[in-house]
Amino acid sequence: MTKSFWNGVVLAICFSCTSPVFAAQNLSRALTATVSVTGQMTLDKFEQLIQQGFKSVIVNRPDQESGNAVTVSQLRSIAEKSQVSVIYQPVVSGHISQANIEEFARYYNELPKPILMVCRSGTRSAALFNQAKSQGLIHE
Template identity: 65%
Template sequence: MTKPILKYVFCCILICSSIPLSHAQNDVQTLNTKVSVAGQMNAAKFSQLMRQGFKSVIVNRPDQEMGNAVKVSELRNIAENSQISVIYQPVSSGKISQTDILEFAKYYNELPKSILMICRSGAHSSALFHQAKSQGLLHE
């Protein structure tokens, strides 16, 4: 094999081997050692995730959003059975405000780690995290 192809194969192996299987199976993306994001949720999937060591949950998906299979009250009941706190911070699609970013940063800085953030696809939760981080609002 040529050197460029070997480099490509090596990079692919490195990337694939760095994804924890338990997270990949549950559609959870790790953003850093303290926070992960997940998309579409149901009670069974959430129950399984609560056994993976998360200490806090931030739900960014509005209860009334179309296609939402589980309300925050049900997630809260499941989490509290495992002594895990749930914060409900709904974020509207395409409308993350500075207030949302500041509110998230407050939760991030105060909640026990590791934190699982939930929205429809993980995109809004990721955006909240990255915007707060880029503004220097997160205490690492």
């Protein structure tokens, strides 16, 4: 057996052992030390995220939005088992209003941290956070 063959075997073993860890870490994207965003949700993914230590969840994806596989009530029932707060603040994609930004900022400032924000891709939730922060509405 050649040295390159064994190097490949060792790399394959290393990646097979560590890939679940990396996968778990990539379930969400941190915006700051206190807030992360995540996209398309499944019940299994949500259970994994809750185990990562989030204290609060803000769901920005409307239950009735096309392609949404889980409802906020399903997420809430999982979160409550870990004593995690869930806030349902549905925001229509591409139509973030000033009222949405101010409502989010109130939740952010009052909820235990770290906070996980949920929408279809994470973009809408990140936009809410970034707009509230740029307007000085976020107290960190």
